[in-house]
Amino acid sequence: MKHDPTLPILIAGSIILLAVGPFLPRWAMFLINVSLCYGIVVLGMMLLMRTGVVSFGHGLYYCLGAYAAGTLDQVFKISDMAVMLVAAVMVTALASAALGLLLRKYRDIFFAMLSLAFSMILYGLLVKTSSLGSSDGFNIAASRIAGITVAGTSVDRYVRYALTVVFAFIAGVFMHRYLNSHMGRLAGAIRDNELRVEYMGASVGNVIHVNYVISAVLAGGGGALAAIAVGHIDPEMAYWTTSGEFVFVGILAGTGSVLAPFLGAFIFETIRSFAYEYSPNTWQMALGITMLVVIMFLPGGLWSLFTRKRKAA
Amino acid sequence: MAQLLAVLIDGLIYSSWLFIIAVGLTLIYGVMKILNIAHGSLYALGAYSAASLAGYWINHGYPPMGSYAVMLVAAILVGLIAGPVIERGLLRFMYGKDEIVLVLVTYAVFLILEDFVKLAWGVDPYFIAQPYGLLGSFDVGDLTYPNYNLVLFGAAVLIGAVLAWVLTKTRQGKMLLAVIHDREMSGAMGINVGRVYFITFTVGAMLGALGGTLTAPMISVQPGIGAETIVLAFAVVVIGGLGSLPGAALAAILVGIVRSAAVHYRPELDLFSIYLVMAVVLIMRPKGLFSAQEARKI
Numbered sequence: 001m002k003h004d005p006t007l008p009i010l011i012a013g014s015i016i017l018l019a020v021g022p023f024l025p026r027w028a029m030f031l032i033n034v035s036l037c038y039g040i041v042v043l044g045m046m047l048l049m050r051t052g053v054v055s056f057g058h059g060l061y062y063c064l065g066a067y068a069a070g071t072l073d074q075v076f077k078i079s080d081m082a083v084m085l086v087a088a089v090m091v092t093a094l095a096s097a098a099l100g101l102l103l104r105k106y107r108d109i110f111f112a113m114l115s116l117a118f119s120m121i122l123y124g125l126l127v128k129t130s131s132l133g134s135s136d137g138f139n140i141a142a143s144r145i146a147g148i149t150v151a152g153t154s155v156d157r158y159v160r161y162a163l164t165v166v167f168a169f170i171a172g173v174f175m176h177r178y179l180n181s182h183m184g185r186l187a188g189a190i191r192d193n194e195l196r197v198e199y200m201g202a203s204v205g206n207v208i209h210v211n212y213v214i215s216a217v218l219a220g221g222g223g224a225l226a227a228i229a230v231g232h233i234d235p236e237m238a239y240w241t242t243s244g245e246f247v248f249v250g251i252l253a254g255t256g257s258v259l260a261p262f263l264g265a266f267i268f269e270t271i272r273s274f275a276y277e278y279s280p281n282t283w284q285m286a287l288g289i290t291m292l293v294v295i296m297f298l299p300g301g302l303w304s305l306f307t308r309k310r311k312a313a
Numbered sequence: 314m315a316q317l318l319a320v321l322i323d324g325l326i327y328s329s330w331l332f333i334i335a336v337g338l339t340l341i342y343g344v345m346k347i348l349n350i351a352h353g354s355l356y357a358l359g360a361y362s363a364a365s366l367a368g369y370w371i372n373h374g375y376p377p378m379g380s381y382a383v384m385l386v387a388a389i390l391v392g393l394i395a396g397p398v399i400e401r402g403l404l405r406f407m408y409g410k411d412e413i414v415l416v417l418v419t420y421a422v423f424l425i426l427e428d429f430v431k432l433a434w435g436v437d438p439y440f441i442a443q444p445y446g447l448l449g450s451f452d453v454g455d456l457t458y459p460n461y462n463l464v465l466f467g468a469a470v471l472i473g474a475v476l477a478w479v480l481t482k483t484r485q486g487k488m489l490l491a492v493i494h495d496r497e498m499s500g501a502m503g504i505n506v507g508r509v510y511f512i513t514f515t516v517g518a519m520l521g522a523l524g525g526t527l528t529a530p531m532i533s534v535q536p537g538i539g540a541e542t543i544v545l546a547f548a549v550v551v552i553g554g555l556g557s558l559p560g561a562a563l564a565a566i567l568v569g570i571v572r573s574a575a576v577h578y579r580p581e582l583d584l585f586s587i588y589l590v591m592a593v594v595l596i597m598r599p600k601g602l603f604s605a606q607e608a609r610k611i
Contacts, residue, residue, distance in 0.1 A: 054413045102596055109348055109412050110599055113551045117591040120544060124584030240544050244420055251417060281431040288424030292403070295418060 006176050006257055014169040021161050031273060032266070033161045033229045036168045038249065039265035040222035043175055044215030045250035046261050050179070051211045052191030053107060057115030058219050058246050060122050061092045063238035065220030066227035067132070068092070070140040074132070081145045081163055085224050092220025093213060100212045104205040107194075119238050126235035137234025140227055164225045168262065171218055175258045178214070187211060219246075248287065252294055254301020264302060315454045320577050321570070322453060326462045328569025329469035333527060334542055335549035335561050336472055337520030343556025344493055344513040346412060347404065350419040352521045353543025354426030355395055357534075359525025361430060362387040364439035364534045371443050380444045381464075388526040392519025395426075400514040405507070423539070431536055438535035445530035461530065468527060472520065473562055480558070489513065493556070548591040554601030563602060564594075 021029060041062055048055055065088035072078045072087055099118055106114055127135045142160070143151030150159045178184045186207045189197050194204050227233045236242065245268075253264025275283030298304055338352045366387045367380040399422060407418050448460035480486040491499040492509045500506045524542070532538065549568055553560025568587055575586035594602060 054416075056416075106595075106599060109416065109555070110551075110595065112413065112416065113547065114592065114595045116544070116547065117551075117588045117595065120548075120588040121585055121592060124582075124586075124588055127584060128581040239540075241540055247417065248420070281436070282428050284424040285428035285432075288421040288428075291417065291421035291424070295414060295421070296406070 006259060007173065009259060010169060010172045010176070014165055017165045018162055021158050021165070026157065029157060029161050030229070031269060033164050034226060035266040035269035036164045036262065037222045037226040037229060038269055039262035040168050040171050040225070041219045041246055042249045042253060042261035042265050043171055043258060044218035044222075045246050046253070046255045046258070047175065047179075047187065047211050047218075048215050049250055050191065050255050051187040051208055052194075053111045053208060053212075054247060055115040055212075055215070056112040056240060056243050056247065057117070057119035058215070059238045059240065059242035060115070060119035061096060061216040061219035062223035062226075062242060062246070063119070063122060063126070063233075063235065064095055065089075065092050065223030066233040066237055067126070068220070069142070069224040069227045070138065070233045071132070073140045073142065074138060079141050079143045080147065081142045081160070081228055084142060084228060085163070085167065085221060088220045088224030089217050092216045092223075096213045096216030097209075100209040100216075103212060104209040116240055116243065119243055120240060123235050123238040123240075126238065133234070135235055137232060137236075139232050141231070142228040160225075160229050164229065167221055167225060171221070172258050172262070175214075175218075179258070183207060183210060248291060250301075251291065252301060254298075254303035256300060256303035256307055260301060260303035267302075315456075316577060318453060319456055320573050322456075322458065323576070324570035324573035325566075326458075326465060326569075327573055328565045329462075329466040330524075330528065331545065331549050331569055332469045332562055332565035333465070333472060334521070334524035335546040335553075335565060336476065336558070337517040337524070338546045339550045339553065339556055339558065339561045340476070340520065341514060341517035342550065343558075344489060345404075345408075345510055346556075347415045347419060348412070348547075348550075348555070349517070350416060350543055351399065351422040351426060352419075352517070352546060353539035353541075354423050354430070355391065355518050355521035356525040356528075356542050356546075357430050357539035358391045358395060358426065359388050359522030360529040360532075360534045360538060361434050361439065361525075362391050362522070363526035363529040364441045365434070367441045367444060367529070368439065371441070377443055377447055380441075380447075384444065384526040384529070385523075388523035389519060391522035391525075392515055395522070396515035396518030397511070399518070400511055404514065405510070408510070423543070427536070427539060430539075436536055438533040439529075440533055441530055443530070465527060468523075469565075472523075473558070476558060545587065548587055551601055552591055552594045554598075554604035557601070557603035560601060560603030 017032065024032070041058065045055070045058060068088040068091040069084035072084050078084075099115075103111060103114060126132060132138065141151065143149055145159055145163065150156050179187070186197060186202055189202075190204055190207060197204055197207075223237060249264045249268045250261065252268065253260040271286070272283065275286065294301060300307070334356060337355075338349060341347055341349050341352070363384045367383050370380050370383045371377055403418070403422065404415075407415060410418075445459055445461045448464070450457050450459045451463075452458075478486075480490060488499070488504050489509055491502070492504060492506055496506055525538075528542075549561055549564045552568065553562070553564035568590055571586050571590050572583065575582040598604070
């Protein structure tokens with residue numbers, strides 16, 4: 001069997017990111033931080049896509065994770081990043097386990113639409129909740145980690161960055177192992193032919209449910225980390241266009257490897273930050289055209305460029 | 314009692330609007346099985362062209378009553394240009410792909426058109442309020458409603474009636490139903506499926522643009538209106554059962570009344586109420602209120 005380089009790349013990548021972090025200029029550190037958060041969310045989307053269902057409402061968990069972190073600070077005056085992250089993971093796990101009971105029976109466009117409805121419900125609620133800042137959202141201050149105050153110190157930004165790198169690393173390793181496990185391999189089988197999977201004695205509903213919860217937890221973790229990094233959250237995180245972007249980056253990156261979402265997210269965030277700077281009114285157009293090109297010529301996403309080359313060699 | 318009446322009237326007005334923005338979407342889905350996110354952009358294009366053309370018309374001192382005709386022309390123009398460009402230029406290469414992939418294709422078109430709108434019209438809001446107030450108003454109790462709302466209601470009924478008539482009574486409509494039922498078989502029987510798709514998409518685009526032109530006098534036309542509207546249209550179409558005309562009408566009424574009740578009694582539940590209805594209906598009837606039975610395929 002050929003050697004799979006994914007794990008060494010994940011380890012080496014994380015170590016390099018942690019090591020060069022302190023020497024990066026602030027904007028580069030922020031860019032990497034935000035794209036890692038995004039990559040974590042897209043990692044979850046990738047799992048769902050592999051299972052053959054597409055959620056047009058994952059902004060729900062992205063937003064829920066961020067608001068779980070934010071309310072801890074706003075309402076309970078707990079501003080410990082580690083606690084925030086744990087809270088986000090728990091809240092999204094509970095919420096997705098409950099909603100998954102319904103969603104596991106849906107497929108295709110109905111799965112997409114029902115998840116969209118749920119995320120828009122959260123959006124509608126948050127926009128009208130004045131104690132959480134309505135449509136403006138609010139600033140959150142994550143000033144401590146594991147009891148140590150970092151706000152105002154020189155390592156403040158690096159700590160947020162390192163926390164994200166570590167979480168992304170854990171998520172990547174977990175997903176890599178999961179995809180190669182029995183459950184993980186069922187995902188592709190379900191996408192190809194659901195009925196046969198049932199005939200062979202596996203529960204399609206269970207697999208979809210479990211994968212849905214995993215992807216939701218990743219979205220929640222990514223949302224909380226993004227909230228910690230940016231320092232501001234608003235209901236826009238649950239709006240359907242946010243969810244659409246996740247699907248977009250998932251398609252752009254491809255589902256070939258757990259590295260693909262991170263690469264896709266990094267490219268996406270880099271283009272976005274430069275486009276905002278230089279041509280704010282044409283960047284969506286560029287995205288749309290890229291998406292069409294990818295759908296037409298690279299159905300496996302950007303990642304298929306790598307695998308194609310490897311097969312040829 | 315007066316408030317109940319207000320809820321009903323507001324609800325019906327909102328239902329008419331919902332039906333107008335959703336009907337093109339459900340038509341396109343019914344025939345082509347494409348859940349067209351770009352419908353939101355066509356709506357925005359319609360609203361912007363109406364704002365520009367009607368604004369030009371009124372500012373140049375032409376009779377203001379003519380602005381309604383100008384708005385109608387704007388919708389037809391947008392449909393006739395954008396519809397064929399999108400269908401012939403892009404979608405026809407995508408037929409036969411997965412429904413979800415088609416959603417993403419139209420999402421890409423949506424993104425492109427969003428920026429096209431910004432490039433063509435800039436990011437500042439447009440206002441053409443004149444046609445809204447021009448027709449006077451009517452009173453119900455101590456509430457005053459502009460007569461423009463009757464235009465909206467009339468347009469919704471007219472569009473629904475004409476579509477229902479075309480679908481069930483005309484030769485063209487029967488051919489369309491045949492294509493909906495079985496695309497390949499109707500092709501084998503000599504129906505030009507490509508042409509049916511082309512015409513359906515253009516008509517659907519026109520209806521989307523018409524939704525925009527009719528709404529333009531009531532709102533400030535600005536970037537983002539397409540994204541706002543398309544999710545509402547989704548909600549209506551999904552509640553009614555994708556592709557069902559009576560379903561869309563019933564769903565529009567249901568959502569319209571619920572939302573207007575929410576606005577009157579519990580304003581904080583405004584948007585929430587719409588998507589709650591959508592979630593509840595999907596949970597009770599996974600394929601919407603009016604959905605055709607489908608044979609299970611292995």
